[in-house]
Amino acid sequence: MTHTTKVEGRSRWQRLLLAGLVAMGLLTAAACTQQPTVTVKKFVIGASAEPASMDVTTSPSAAGPQVMLYNVYETLVRIDGDGKMRPMLAQSWDISADGRVYTFHINPAATFASGTKVTGSAVVKSQDKLRSDAATTTVLRTQLADVATVTAPDDATVVFTLKNPSQNWLYYMTSTAGIVFDPTLIGEAATKSAGSGPYAWTAWNKGSSVVLTKNAKYWGTAPRFDEVTFRYFTDANALNAAMLAGDLDVISNVQAPEALSQFSDTSKYTVLDGATNGEVTMGFNHQSPALQNQNVRKAITMAIDRAALIKTVWAGKGQLIGSMAVPTDPYYVDLANAVPFNVAEAKALLASSGVAMPTLRIRVPALAYATKSAQFVASALNEIGIKTTVDELPFPATWLDQVYKNGDYDITIVAHVEPRDINKFADPTYYWHYNNPAFQALIAKADTEPTEAAWLADMADAQKVLTDDAAAVWLFMLPNLVVTKNTVTGLSPNAVTLSFDLTGVARR
């Protein structure tokens, strides 16, 4: 009896063990057979911020346009990697002598992914959507405020009439504001791909990825990949690990430059170091009494060794700038050394200002570039006798609430990544509360200049006004650090548009 039980007992364990082994074997076999029989050319991009909506005109986040612009959705005109204006859906365009009427001639070959032709009336319907949809972002509404009428005299032509000449408007049309939606799908843009680009989006796995599939009927140069996946990582280590493991083809933007040393093997990786539109801006609260004094602001600017700051904070990557503009802006003036680092002069200037300096509250978003810069600035200000406290606020919610909305700070540090955002200094209600009527007049005049040359001259002056007035301290231009497998070619080192432009990208 005992003997039989013993045998049964043992065999039960053996059976369990066997079942376990079989299950493991099946899993391993399944894992090994995942190679598809037909070769699908896949391209995988690692990114850090996920879109909030698939209809990029309804969310202010830059993560949507990163995927969609120029890849899924096309515009009449586009900006290339060097910041130059180029044709896209429009093969050419004319501007009236008074700068108010823009006539675009649509490329007759252009079609949407559905096969429908891109026509003037599709452009009119897209503009109508932006203006009538309650969900359209405030930024886009402001950008389109100058448009009086949009008409389509025939299929190949669309005419925009502006209320007044605007040098910025055509530039806005190269981005989200100029997207042309497929009129048959325009109401469903949040759930369906409705573009004319080389790819169509086919899946959004929330929290993980967006998948683009080749538009087989693309009217331009055929896309080089069958499937492109944007994978999203909240953790920078996980992003780097995925690249090191060979799971990714590209890291779209390295968040921590010290991580670049992991990719120093040039037989495997290429590191691109280009320009962005991001000015890391140390903003003053111009409502703080001590900071209303121009000499105090100048003294603070001189006290900070920005070249050393870039080395300490951003591993020496990034470029010195001296005003609210980056080198790829058409109106850029090099003011990087207009107010050089000089501790002695800073001290003298501070003393001559006669202002009794209170303890300044540096309140920054808890983002790597900001918190590291804040520590550097705090010790630099200590050198010239200004006491500071540093607060790190969760971003975006807490920083937006306390600094941006309530103005509860003296100094803050934020990378302003929107393109051509110098006009932010012309808005006295913006969180810096910078109120300089001369600057405001200059910016308003610039936009309505009839010629590009006059506009460029005004914009150059505007940058100088900000620097002379020490309206803020521009710590550095955020570099665009991209890591690719060294087999990847055709990627622009500069990120001057919101798009992660796939059109020229290939893999050997």
Added chain:
Amino acid sequence: MIRRVGARLGILAASLLAASVLIFVVCSALPGDVASVILGEGATPDQLATLRHQLGTDRPLPVQYLSWASGMLQGDFGRSYLSGDSVASLLGPRLAVTFWLVTFSLILALLVALPTGMYAALRRRHWDGFIATALAQIGMAIPAFWAGLLLVAVFAVGLHWLPANGYVPFAEDPGSWAAHLVLPVLALGLIQGAMLTRYVRSAFIDVLNEDYFRTARAVGWTQGRAMVRHGLRNASLSLVTVLGLQLSSVLVGAIVIESVFALPGLGTMLLQVVTQHDLQVVQGTVMFLVAVVLVVNALVDVSYLIIDPRLRGERE
């Protein structure tokens, strides 16, 4: 017995109520305003006020609490402020990821802990038993995220055997699904297993000193056999308790592991919505997790009554 179960359910209801109040109060005290996150730059005070009114965040806190709590009683966990999706529909796909991670990790933890713990108990006065205990101690001292990073460095970056991170749904590609889960489950399961090993060891050391165990040995049963046939059943009472308690530590561990392995589960969603200040989703998710832990622990308590006849009460 029924009265005892009833009393336990009463305690469960009271704990759920207390937890919901606590979660609501803490979430309301977080600084930040979801309206300014939604509208982004350039929003006017008027637009902000209108949006706050639409979202209902301008109502008094007790009113907000009551509408949230009464909604949950009807199975409505609220809606995301940002996307307008219902919290339940956001939780659904995320839940599957966390469920597989937690379930496989607990199973792995048990597979590691039961044999190791039993062995360590039997051989507690020998060098090999000591080594088993020491290994468990070391395992406990390793943070799960570090174990995760180490596994990624070896098996993904070094050997290229497995993907470093990410997730593929089972329905899309079962093989790839399994491959993506191996490392996170190992990281979470081994560390939890190490913790559990210590409990198993002490539970079995208690059993070894019992009279029935000595009797079993005296009639000629081998030590291992006596252990499995008598020990396991008797030690299970304290093990079930520990397992119930460990569920909460596995869930916390899962949040960290999900972020290390970029898994789109409840943990990564929670981190994301906290920074976006989408409080309805934060509240709903935390409440859901707390409810799972409380319900499981209540079930554990009820299961004692089934496992151990002595607890069923003198009166019945």
